[in-house]
Amino acid sequence: MTNTNAVPNDTPATPPAATPGYSDVAKQALTALETIASLVPNSPARQNILISYVRRRQAVKRQLIAGAVTTVVATPSLQSLLDPVQTTDTLAFDDAFRPVYDRMKAVLQELRLELEARYAKAGEDALTVYSTAKRMATRPDNPQLGSHVLTMKPAAATHKGRKRKTATAVPPVAGSPAPAAPMAPVTPTAHSAPAEESPAKQS
DSSP: OOOTTOOOOOOOOOOOOOOTTHHHHHHHHHHHHHHHHHHSOOOGGGTTOOHHHHHHHTTSOHHHHHHHHHHHHHOGGGTTTOOHHHHHHHHHHHHHHHHHHHHHHHHHHHHHHHHHHHHHHHHHHHHHHHHHHHHHTTSTTOTTHHHHHHHHHHHHGGGSOOOOOOOOOOOOOOOOOOOOOOOOOOOOOTTSOOOOOOHHHHO
């Protein structure tokens, strides 16, 4: 007779193999990036320069730079303000490498989206498996799930909903006291005490 109460085999299952070739393709990509990095010249302009200064000067239009070169070439007295040869070389460098930068930036964004989209799908599925396995582990017909839930529990604990911070009440700003309203004169009544006579009448 078959023993229906037998505990299933709790031998760890071997995860499925990943798609072959990822490591080789990644190595090729890194090699290509190293080649690109070696082709980018390292000019003295990058030495001892503040990033904030570099960012501000990006707003200068190319037409202005080209016009300044033409002006300096035509006006020898201004040549101490700008090196026309070096500046022309900078514009040529920008023309050549700006498309490379734009393409690399686009590739970086595409790679990041691919990484994060895949990871988001895997993470969502993993959270679903953990929550479902945690419920099923309480049943007597799933004794093997308990060890798997315990293995996943430390990592799953970091994904619990965070408590919202209680907003701190801001005390009202104390303003200057409002001026007191002038009191209306009191009209004497028949039962009011007579006013004191002036010293002249008392004599």
